[in-house]
Amino acid sequence: MSDGRAARTIAATNGVAQDTAFGAVIAPIHLSTTYKFPAFEKPGPYDYSRLGNPTRDQLADTIAKLEGGARAVMVASGMAALDLALSSLRPGDLLVAPHDCYGGTHRLLSLRSARGHYRVAFIDQGDDAALAAALAEGPKVVLIETPSNPLMRVVDIRRVTSLAKAAGALTVVDNTFLSPALQQPLALGADLVVHSTTKFLNGHSDVIGGAVIAADAALGEDLAAWANTIGVTGSPLDAYLTLRGVRTLFVRVERQQRTAAALAAFLEAHPAVARVHYPGLPSDPGHALAKTQQTGFGAMISFACVGGREAVRCIVNTLQVFTLAESLGGVESLIAHPPTMTHAAMDPEARTKAGITDGLLRLSIGLEAEEDLLADLSQALEAAGRL
Ligand SMILES: *Cc1c(COP(=O)(O)O)cnc(C)c1O
Numbered sequence: 001m002s003d004g005r006a007a008r009t010i011a012a013t014n015g016v017a018q019d020t021a022f023g024a025v026i027a028p029i030h031l032s033t034t035y036k037f038p039a040f041e042k043p044g045p046y047d048y049s050r051l052g053n054p055t056r057d058q059l060a061d062t063i064a065k066l067e068g069g070a071r072a073v074m075v076a077s078g079m080a081a082l083d084l085a086l087s088s089l090r091p092g093d094l095l096v097a098p099h100d101c102y103g104g105t106h107r108l109l110s111l112r113s114a115r116g117h118y119r120v121a122f123i124d125q126g127d128d129a130a131l132a133a134a135l136a137e138g139p140k141v142v143l144i145e146t147p148s149n150p151l152m153r154v155v156d157i158r159r160v161t162s163l164a165k166a167a168g169a170l171t172v173v174d175n176t177f178l179s180p181a182l183q184q185p186l187a188l189g190a191d192l193v194v195h196s197t198t199k200f201l202n203g204h205s206d207v208i209g210g211a212v213i214a215a216d217a218a219l220g221e222d223l224a225a226w227a228n229t230i231g232v233t234g235s236p237l238d239a240y241l242t243l244r245g246v247r248t249l250f251v252r253v254e255r256q257q258r259t260a261a262a263l264a265a266f267l268e269a270h271p272a273v274a275r276v277h278y279p280g281l282p283s284d285p286g287h288a289l290a291k292t293q294q295t296g297f298g299a300m301i302s303f304a305c306v307g308g309r310e311a312v313r314c315i316v317n318t319l320q321v322f323t324l325a326e327s328l329g330g331v332e333s334l335i336a337h338p339p340t341m342t343h344a345a346m347d348p349e350a351r352t353k354a355g356i357t358d359g360l361l362r363l364s365i366g367l368e369a370e371e372d373l374l375a376d377l378s379q380a381l382e383a384a385g386r387l
Contacts, residue, residue: 007065007066007180007181007250008181008250010062010065010066011062011066011181011246011247011249011250012247012248012250014058014061014062014065015027015058015061015062015243027054027055027058029055029236029237029240030049030053030054030055030236031236031237032049033048033049033050034047034048034049035047035048049233049236050228050231050233051228051233053233053236053239055236055239055240055243056074056233056234056235056236056239058239058243059072059074059239059240059242059243059246060072060073060074060211060239062243062246063180063195063197063201063211063213063246064213066180066181066184066246066249067175067180067184067185067186067193067213068180068184068186068187068215069186069193069213069214069215069220070214070215070216070217070220071213071214071217071220071221071223071224072211072212072213072214072220073211073212073213073214073220073223073224073227073233074197074209074210074211074233074234074239074242075209075210075211075212075227075232075233075234076208076209076210076232076233076234076235076238077196077198077208077209077210078104078176078194078195078196078197078198078199078208078209078210079104079105079108079196079210080210080232081194081195081196081210081211081212082105082108082143082172082174082194082210083108083112083232084212084223084226084227084230084232085172085192085194085212085223086109086112086118086141086143086172087223087226088140088141088170089117089118089140089141090118090140091116091117091118092118092119093118093119093139093140093141094118094119094120094121094134094137094138094139094140095109095113095118095119095120095121095139095140095141095142095143096120096121096123096125096131096134096135096139096141096142096143096164096169097109097120097121097122097123097142097143098122098123098124098125098143098144098145098148098153098155099122099123099124099350099353099354100124100145100148100149100151100153100354100355100356101122101143101145101148101149101174102145102149102174102176102342102343103149103338103342103343103344103345103346104342104345105143105145105174106122106343106345106346106350107345107346109122109143118140121134121137121139122350125144125155125160126153126155126156131160131163132163135163135164135167135169136167138167138168138169139164139167139169140168140169140170141169141170141171141172142160142161142164142169142170142171142172143171143172143173143174144157144160144161144171144172144173144174144185144190145173145174145176145177146173146174146177146183147177147178147279147286147290147298147300148177149176149177149300149342149362150277150302150336150338150342150343150356150360150362151277151302151354151355151356151360152177152277152278152279152284152286152300152301152302153277153285153286154279154285154286154289154290154293154294156289156293157173157185157188157189157190157293158188158189158292158293161185161188161189161190161191162189165189170191170192171189171190171191171192172190172191172192172193172194173185173190173192173193173194174193174194174195174196175193175194175195176194176195176196176199176200176329177199177200177298177300177328178200178294178296178298179195179199179200179201179249179253179329180193180249181200181249181250181253181254181295181296182253182257182294182295182296182297182298183293183294183295186213186215188293190215191214191215191216191219192212192213192214192215192219192223193211193212193213194210194211194212194213195210195211195212195213196209196210197209197210197211197242198210198327198329199327199328199329199330200249200252200253200299200328200329201242201245201246201249201329202241202242202245202246202329203245203248203249203252203329203330203331204241204245204330204331205327205329205330205331205332206241207238207241207242207245208238209234209238209239209242210234212227252331252367253296253298253299254296255367256299256365256366256367257280257296257297257298257299257365258370259299259365259368259370259373260278260280260297260298260299260300260301260363260365261278261280261297262370262374263301263363263365263370263373263374263377264276264278264280264281264301265281266374266377266378267301267303267377268281268283270381271306271385272305272306272307272311272381272382272384272385273303273304273305273306273381274303274304274305274306274359275303275304276301276302276303277301277302277303278297278300278301278302279294279297279298280297280298299329299364299365299366300328300362300363300364300365301362301363301365302338302360302361302362302363303360303361303363304357304359304360304361305359305361305381305384306359306384306385307359307384307387308357308358308359309358309359310387311359311384311387312337312358312359312361314380314383314384314387315335315361315380315381315383315384316335316337316361316380318379318380318383318384319335319376319377319380320376321333321368321372321373321376322334322335322363322373322376322377323335324336324337326341326342327364328362328364329364330364330366331366331367332366332367332368333363333364333365333366333368333373334363334364334366335361335362335363335364336361336362336364337360337361337362338356338360338361338362339351339356339357339358339360342362343356
């Protein structure tokens with residue numbers, strides 16, 4: 001961390017009280033698209049906002065420090081961040097990706113592969129034989145998503161990055177589900193971290209954005225130059241709002257995961273629930289591994305309810321405090337049905353292979369009182385149990 005300050009101090013105050021024009025404590029937002037040249041043939045630090053913008057740079061600098069990276073590139077969405085992070089792949093190159101990744105990621109990789117931009121192998125990265133076989137084919141990039149969306153499978157970042165490195169591949173980790181407050185993949189050996197800043201980093205469900213963070217400065221420069229070339233850099237207003245969200249990242253995530261742990265324990269004991277996926281539960285297959293690479297278990301839970309789609313319909317229609325909506329990481333609690341919502345773009349066969357069944361529900365835990373969320377889930381599960 002820069003200047004030896006704790007990550008939470010960086011999140012709350014990086015770049016505060018630096019304004020030289022008026023002494024503004026909170027940095028002003030710079031919406032100007034263009035910047036005056038101080039003299040002929042002498043550009044200033046900024047010339048055009050697609051390439052560089054002080055507000056966006058302030059956010060990038062903060063996120064790079066939180067992830068322990070050399071450089072962050074802020075882009076227009078999480079999908080743009082993933083696409084940018086994979087932009088070094090050439091026709092014929094192989095990408096190894098998780099079989100149970102976010103539905104939009106699965107669509108991006110499948111369509112790029114269908115267009116011949118690169119080849120993709122979707123595998124269960126917890127299956128040693130499948131991983132070894134994929135690495136033996138000489139992939140250029142290995143993409144990890146941990147915990148995975150929506151089944152919360154935990155992938156061993158240290159192990160996969162070191163095997164990938166030995167095979168000559170770059171490792172990219174999608175850290176959206178935990179945020180740098182709970183997991184720092186670069187310190188575990190990854191080359192690039194990707195975020196949908198739409199989720200926990202912004203945290204208020206009012207900005208679509210993404211980030212790519214590079215461990216290596218030269219690779220970060222290349223990605224920044226390519227983001228400018230293809231025009232995917234994020235807007236200053238989005239950067240301003242996202243930095244405002246980052247200020248409270250640690251307190252939000254800590255509180256949200258405390259409530260999530262209580263709700264996961266409640267769900268695990270409930271007769272209308274067949275299975276809970278939450279690495280914080282000692283019974284979860286990812287629990288021991290999560291403890292070695294995460295500093296917390298996060299605020300995302302998924303569970304399979306008894307009774308399949310009819311029970312799902314009853315639960316989502318009965319809930320009052322949880323809102324039925326896609327996305328996650330905001331201050332309001334959301335419930336989603338992955339097969340018909342976040343993962344609808346995945347073909348049914350790939351969904352089944354990944355273990356995303358009809359009775360699966362995903363929760364993003366917000367900042368409401370724990371007792372309100374518990375009471376809400378309890379009455380909805382009771383109603384489903386009476387079906
Ligand atoms: C939401 C999400 C994305 C995509 O991000 P957008 O900002 O919606 O483009 C990528 N990965 C994960 C894990 C996500 O949850």
